[in-house]
Amino acid sequence: MGHENQSKLKRTMKSRHLFMMSLGGIIGTGLFLGSGYAIGEAGPAGAILAYLVGGLLMYLAMVCLGELSVVMPVSGSFQAHATRFIGPATGFVIGWIYWLSWALYVGLEFVAAGVLMKRWFPDVPVWIWCALFVIILFSINSLTTRSFAETEYWFAGIKVLTVILFIIIGFGAIFGVIPMHSHPAPFMSNFIGDGLFPAGMVGVFISMMTVIYAFQGSEIMGVAAGETEEPEKNIPKAIRNIVFRVLIFYVLAIFVLSALVPWQKAGVLESPFVTVFDMIGIPYAADIMNFVILTAILSVGNTGLFACTRILYSLSESGMAPSIFAKLNKRGVPSYALLITLGFALLSLLTSIVAANTLFVVLLAISGVGGTLTWLAIAVAQLRFRGKFVKAGGKMEDLKFRVRLYPFFPILCIVMCLAIFVFTAFDPTQRTSLYWGFGFVLVCYLYYYFVFTRRKMNHSDMEPIPFSEDEI
Secondary structure, three states, rough: OOOOOOOOOOOOEEEEHHHHHHHHHHHHHHHHOOHHHHHHHHHHHHHHHHHHHHHHHHHHHHHHHHHHHHHHOOOOOHHHHHHHHOOHHHHHHHHHHHHHHHHHHHHHHHHHHHHHHHHOOOOOOOHHHHHHHHHHHHHHHHHHHHHHHHHHHHHHHHHHHHHHHHHHHHHHHOOOOOEEEOOOOOOOOHOOOOOOOOOHHHHHHHHHHHHHHHHHOOOOOHHHHHHHHHHHHHHHHHHHHOOOOHHHHHHHHHHHHHHHHHHHHOOOOHHHHHHHHHHHOOOOOOHHHHHHHHHHHHHHHHHHHHHHHHHHHHHHHOOOOOOOHOOOOOOOOOHHHHHHHHHHHHHHHHHHHHHHOOOHHHHHHHHHHHHHHHHHHHHHHHOOOHHHHHHHOOOOHHHOOOOOOHHHHHHHHHHHHHHHHHHHOOOOOOOOHHHHHHHHHHHHHHHHHHHOOOOOOOOOOOOOOOOOOHOO
16 A cells, blocks of 8 residues: 555644534534434423533533643544553553444444435445445545545534524524414423423433433544644634534524424434424425435544544554554555454444344443543543643643633543443443443453553654653
C-alpha cells in the first residue's frame, strides 16, 4: 500500500468539521428512533427532564475533555490522556473498550443501512447493500482526513436541517398555525392530561439510560484533536457550540414530539418523527425519514470508522497495540488500523448471525459500558492533570481553555457516571451488561499487567505539555 513511516497525522480539520462531526455523532438514531421510547417510559415532562440531565453530563464531560485536548491535542485524545494522567493500564483499558464498542457498532450500522434499503428495493439482498456501504465508507476514510471531514459535514448537515424543519413545522402544528389531517391542534393537552410525570421518577431514571447513550459520541471531537487546525482555538469554539445547540435541538424536538404524540403511544412507534409528519400531512413522510435515518446510520458508520482508526493508532503509538497500526500512508491515514477495524466490524456481523445469543450479546454488553466508562475516565484525567499542573507551578491564565468551578464540575461528572452504573444495576433488563462490561475491564487490566508491565511506554511522539515531565 506504499506506506511510509510518518510520525504525525496531518492537521486538516477546521472548526466547522469538528463541530458538525460531534453534532452528527449525537443526532442520530437515538433521536429519530429512540426518542419515542424515552417519552413512553417517562412521559412528556419526564423525557424532557431526562434529556436535560443527560445534556448536563455531556457538558461536564466535554469541558473536561476540552481542557485536556487543548493542552495535549493528540489523536486518540482521552486514551492518551488516561495513559498520561491516570496510568498506562487505564489508558490501555479505555482505548481497547472504546475501540471494540465503536467497531461493533460500525458493523451493526452496515446491516441497519441494508435493511432500510429494503423499503425501496425489496428484491435486493441486504448483504449487497452492506457490501456497497462498506466500500463507500472505507474509500472515504482511506483517502484523506479532509475527505472524511467533508463527507461527515454534509451527512450531519442533512440531519440538522431535518431536526430544524421538524421543530418549526411541529410548533406550527401544536398551536394550530399549520393544520393537521383529522387532528385538532393539541396545544398543551398532552402535557396536562395525565400530569407532568405520569410514570413517576422511576420512569425518568429508566429513560435516562437511553438518553445518556444517545449523547455518547460527542467525545469524538477529542479523537480528532490530533488532526485539527489550531486546536487551541478550534476545540474550545466547537465545544461551546456543540453542547448548547445539541440541548436546544434535542429538548425542542422532544417537546414537539411530546405535544403532538400522546406519551402512551410514543413508546410503541418505530419512529415518532414519521408519525408527526404523517399527522401534518407531509407527502412521502415515511420515505423522507427513511432517507434521513439512512443518512444518520451512514454518518455513525463513517464517524465510527474514523474514531476506531485513530484510537488504534494512538494505542500503537503508546506501545499498546502492534506498531504496524501507527504506520501512515502517503495521504496521512493509518490504513492498517482502518483495515483491521473494518475486518473486526465485519466479523461482528458474522457473530450476529452464528452466535446471536452468546458472543454477540456479550459484545453488545461490553459496548454499552464503554461510553460511560470513557466519560468517567475523561473527568478523572482532568482532575489529575489540573492537580499536577498546579503542583508544577502552572498558572490558570496559561490554560487557553479550562474547566470552570474546578473541582466541582469533574467531580459531579464522576458521580453522575457512577450513578448511571448504579441505576443500570437496578434494571433487570440491563444488569447483565454490567457483568460482561466490567468483566472485560478486569480482563484488560490483568492482561495489561501480565503483558505490558515490563514494557517501557513510548511517549516520544506526543506533543509537549506546559510543565515538566518529571512532575507527572
